[in-house]
Amino acid sequence: MSDDLQRPVLAIEGLSVRLPRGSDRAFAVKDVTLAVMPRETLCIVGESGSGKSVIAQSIMGLLPRPLTHAGGSIRLDDESIVDASSRRLRSLRGSRMAMIFQEPMTALNPMMTIGRQIEEVLQVHTDLSSAEREAQVLSAIADVNLPDAALLYHAYPHELSGGQRQRAMIAAALVLAPAVLIADEPTTALDVTTQAQILKLLKDIQRRHGTAIVFITHDIGVVADIADRVAVMRQGELLEEGATRTVLTEPRHPYTRMLIGSVPGLTPRRVETQAAQEIAISIDNLGKTYRPTSLFGAKRTVDALKQVSFDIRRGETFGIVGESGSGKSTLARCIVRLVDPSAGEIRLGAAELAHAAGEQLRCERRRVQIVFQDPYRSLNPRRTVGQTIVECPMNYSVPAAAAWKRAAELMRLVGLEPAALSRYPHEFSGGQRQRISIARALAVEPELLIADEAVSALDVSVQAQVLALLDDIRKCLNLAILFITHDLRVAAQVCDRVAVMHRGSIVESGLTETVFSSPQHPYTRTLLDAAPGKGWTFGTHGAVQGPV
Amino acid sequence: MLLLGLLSLAAPFMLSGDPLALDPANRLQAASSAHWFGTDMYGRDVLTRLISGARTSLAVGSSVALFAVVIGVFIGLVSGYIRSVDGVVMRVMDGLMAIPGILLAIALIAVAGANLLTVIVAITVPDVPRVVRLVRSLVLSVREEPYVEGAVAAGTRVPLILLRHILPNTVAPLIVLASYLASSAILVEASLSFLGAGLPPEIPSWGNMIAEGRIFLQLRPELVFLPGTLLGLTVLGINLLGDGLRDELDPQLKQRL
Numbered sequence: 181m182s183d184d185l186q187r188p189v190l191a192i193e194g195l196s197v198r199l200p201r202g203s204d205r206a207f208a209v210k211d212v213t214l215a216v217m218p219r220e221t222l223c224i225v226g227e228s229g230s231g232k233s234v235i236a237q238s239i240m241g242l243l244p245r246p247l248t249h250a251g252g253s254i255r256l257d258d259e260s261i262v263d264a265s266s267r268r269l270r271s272l273r274g275s276r277m278a279m280i281f282q283e284p285m286t287a288l289n290p291m292m293t294i295g296r297q298i299e300e301v302l303q304v305h306t307d308l309s310s311a312e313r314e315a316q317v318l319s320a321i322a323d324v325n326l327p328d329a330a331l332l333y334h335a336y337p338h339e340l341s342g343g344q345r346q347r348a349m350i351a352a353a354l355v356l357a358p359a360v361l362i363a364d365e366p367t368t369a370l371d372v373t374t375q376a377q378i379l380k381l382l383k384d385i386q387r388r389h390g391t392a393i394v395f396i397t398h399d400i401g402v403v404a405d406i407a408d409r410v411a412v413m414r415q416g417e418l419l420e421e422g423a424t425r426t427v428l429t430e431p432r433h434p435y436t437r438m439l440i441g442s443v444p445g446l447t448p449r450r451v452e453t454q455a456a457q458e459i460a461i462s463i464d465n466l467g468k469t470y471r472p473t474s475l476f477g478a479k480r481t482v483d484a485l486k487q488v489s490f491d492i493r494r495g496e497t498f499g500i501v502g503e504s505g506s507g508k509s510t511l512a513r514c515i516v517r518l519v520d521p522s523a524g525e526i527r528l529g530a531a532e533l534a535h536a537a538g539e540q541l542r543c544e545r546r547r548v549q550i551v552f553q554d555p556y557r558s559l560n561p562r563r564t565v566g567q568t569i570v571e572c573p574m575n576y577s578v579p580a581a582a583a584w585k586r587a588a589e590l591m592r593l594v595g596l597e598p599a600a601l602s603r604y605p606h607e608f609s610g611g612q613r614q615r616i617s618i619a620r621a622l623a624v625e626p627e628l629l630i631a632d633e634a635v636s637a638l639d640v641s642v643q644a645q646v647l648a649l650l651d652d653i654r655k656c657l658n659l660a661i662l663f664i665t666h667d668l669r670v671a672a673q674v675c676d677r678v679a680v681m682h683r684g685s686i687v688e689s690g691l692t693e694t695v696f697s698s699p700q701h702p703y704t705r706t707l708l709d710a711a712p713g714k715g716w717t718f719g720t721h722g723a724v725q726g727p728v
Numbered sequence: 729m730l731l732l733g734l735l736s737l738a739a740p741f742m743l744s745g746d747p748l749a750l751d752p753a754n755r756l757q758a759a760s761s762a763h764w765f766g767t768d769m770y771g772r773d774v775l776t777r778l779i780s781g782a783r784t785s786l787a788v789g790s791s792v793a794l795f796a797v798v799i800g801v802f803i804g805l806v807s808g809y810i811r812s813v814d815g816v817v818m819r820v821m822d823g824l825m826a827i828p829g830i831l832l833a834i835a836l837i838a839v840a841g842a843n844l845l846t847v848i849v850a851i852t853v854p855d856v857p858r859v860v861r862l863v864r865s866l867v868l869s870v871r872e873e874p875y876v877e878g879a880v881a882a883g884t885r886v887p888l889i890l891l892r893h894i895l896p897n898t899v900a901p902l903i904v905l906a907s908y909l910a911s912s913a914i915l916v917e918a919s920l921s922f923l924g925a926g927l928p929p930e931i932p933s934w935g936n937m938i939a940e941g942r943i944f945l946q947l948r949p950e951l952v953f954l955p956g957t958l959l960g961l962t963v964l965g966i967n968l969l970g971d972g973l974r975d976e977l978d979p980q981l982k983q984r985l
Contacts, residue, residue, distance in 0.1 A: 513877075516881045517881075518877050518880060518881065542883045542885070543883075545880075545881060545882070545883040546882070546883055548881070549881060549882070550877075550878065550881050552874040552877070552878065553874075554874060557873050557874050557875065558874040558875050558878060559875050560875040560876075560879075560892075560893050560896075560897070561897065562896040562897060563892065563893075563896075568875075571879065571882055571884060571892075572882035572883065572884075575882060575883045575884050575885070576883060617878075620878065620882075624882070
């Protein structure tokens with residue numbers, strides 16, 4: 181038994197995967213050596229494009245078409261995966277190794293019940309009778325702490341929440357008790373509270389079944405919570421590998437140090453005490469009710485926003501934190517009037533925005549601008565960066581020459597070359613595009629800038645830069661910023677005051693420091709508890725474990 | 729395809745003979761140095777007729793595609809973006825789609841008389857709803873994109889939003905549809921002509937040539953096969969052209985390749 185523990189279940193040696201010709205580098209993964217012991221969790225951490233998912237695909241023998249294996253070996257229980265026939269690979273997948281994915285909705289077939297999908301694994305790999313299979317599926321569903329296994333057996337994926345779907349995926353992956361479970365960003369699409377539950381579940385299952393877990397993530401907080409060992413990757417190369425505590429507290433490679441240093445701390449920053457400035461925008465009892473009418477006329481109402489009120493002063497960053505479905509994006513869309521609020525008032529100086537219409541609304545629009553979450557969809561792919569930036573001022577009859585001059589200044593302000601104005605969005609990286617979106621929003625000198633999850637899609641190192649940029653701009657232009665995020669760490673770093681939203685209402689608001697250090701509402705406490713890696717303080721010299 | 733286009737543009741200058749010139753003495757001649765592909769039942773030169781037939785087919789194909797796309801894009805943009813008119817417009821389009829295209833075309837030609845223009849109009853009308861449906865569905869998805877919302881927030885007026893932000897992002901599938909419409913229009917024109925409901929027989933068109941040639945199928949099979957082969961090649965060529973254009977014009981697709 182003890183001998184068994186010493187031998188790795190999964191051993192990767194000198195693995196290289198070649199990228200197709202014409203890519204930005206020759207190898208997706210270059211000379212990577214890793215081993216996973218039974219009952220161990222190995223976290224592969226890295227930013228986008230680091231090759232961490234390619235490793236997962238190689239292990240499963242599922243490399244997508246243009247990528248080719250270029251050397252090295254992968255051994256699962258001393259059986260080479262690289263040389264295995266596709267028939268053998270099929271029988272290994274599911275029985276000896278299993279994988280769970282990031283997006284539980286697309287990984288499940290919407291036309292099959294949960295039970296059938298889990299049963300399919302058994303049907304393919306075992307000779308059990310249908311009654312035996314059903315019994316096993318039910319016990320697998322119960323095993324992942326899903327309530328009422330019998331009911332869920334007959335449920336379709338859309339009837340489950342995101343967290344429940346991910347549990348169902350885990351049940352399907354584990355029904356044959358594989359030796360290795362590969363989890364590719366399994367909690368990235370989930371809310372923090374759900375994420376905390378799934379991580380705990382994975383740990384539980386590992387303890388009970390002795391499964392080895394390869395956990396791929398970009399989130400250092402998650403690493404701190406669940407990993408036994410960490411492997412840090414960048415650009416396809418393994419930079420550093422070791423026990424979690426060692427890597428986090430004494431990172432050797434400068435990149436690891438940078439990565440750990442970029443994690444925003446949960447301790448709120450100090451607010452510079454400043455003279456109270458005038459109120460930029462005042463939201464009063466704002467509400468939004470949706471009344472979907474179904475085909476059969478059954479009427480129900482959904483309150484997306486309920487009596488939301490707050491003020492933002494000039495030069496202040498006001499944060500809204502909440503999980504998906506809390507109504508925070510609806511709030512943003514109401515304020516910029518992409519959605520018509522059903523009740524309440526939005527006062528911008530003397531103007532009232534909630535009920536403005538037609539030409540009056542068009543005139544007021546310039547005073548509130550928004551930066552969206554997805555940098556890949558928020559710029560029109562068929563217009564140059566310059567055309568995008570000058571569009572708004574020119575709508576308000578700023579002469580073209582002045583608008584272009586201003587665009588060049590804005591490019592410098594957001595840290596890009598003015599020469600880039602004539603280029604198209606697809607030539608820029610995600611972080612650069614988000615800078616361009618900020619420049620566009622600033623082009624008409626708005627009084628309020630709304631950042632709707634503006635850094636959520638970015639890698640931590642880029643995220644830190646964009647946050648610093650936003651903060652600079654706020655100081656420079658004395659701008660009011662409404663910062664919407666699901667990430668408490670980010671909120672702690674940039675917001676002067678925060679409001680916590682839950683099911684369409686603000687449950688708690690106040691100075692960031694106060695809310696974070698002595699949360700009053702139980703929901704705020706749950707949120708803070710669920711933040712990954714909360715027992716750690718991350719800094720540029722490594723992390724320190726200890727109370728925040 | 730390019731060759732065929734050039735050929736039909738240059739046709740009036742390089743053709744030695746008149747495609748309508750009758751020569752009853754030399755009817756159904758085999759290929760010779762005077763008539764490269766022989767002559768037909770009235771002694772007209774087959775090569776000359778084939779080339780002028782290409783002119784007719786390409787004219788019909790390109791004008792149908794052009795008109796259908798222009799009209800369809802306009803209706804589709806409006807219907808997809810301005811939700812209040814959507815219901816009415818789409819019901820009208822559903823109504824048009826419920827009528828078989830070729831029947832509608834035959835009826836229109838029967839009423840208005842057969843000439844090039846009526847044939848083009850008759851083929852265009854049933855094609856418009858296809859374009860409208862495609863454009864509308866594209867608009868419905870593009871209008872949700874953050875960059876469109878950004879433009880709304882930036883105070884851009886509706887016509888500009890449609891023109892600048894929505895239309896350019898619907899082009900790729902439109903090109904494919906337009907090329908399909910062009911090739912199907914050529915086929916419909918040929919079938920109409922073949923049935924005798926299309927262009928008057930004196931206008932050289934591939935459909936007319938096949939219709940006339942089929943009587944002599946056993947005697948002179950090339951009178952049917954030559955225009956038939958050209959017809960097939962043209963349709964294939966246009967479809968390939970459409971695919972190629974789409975790949976070339978799409979900055980993202982191009983980058984991925």
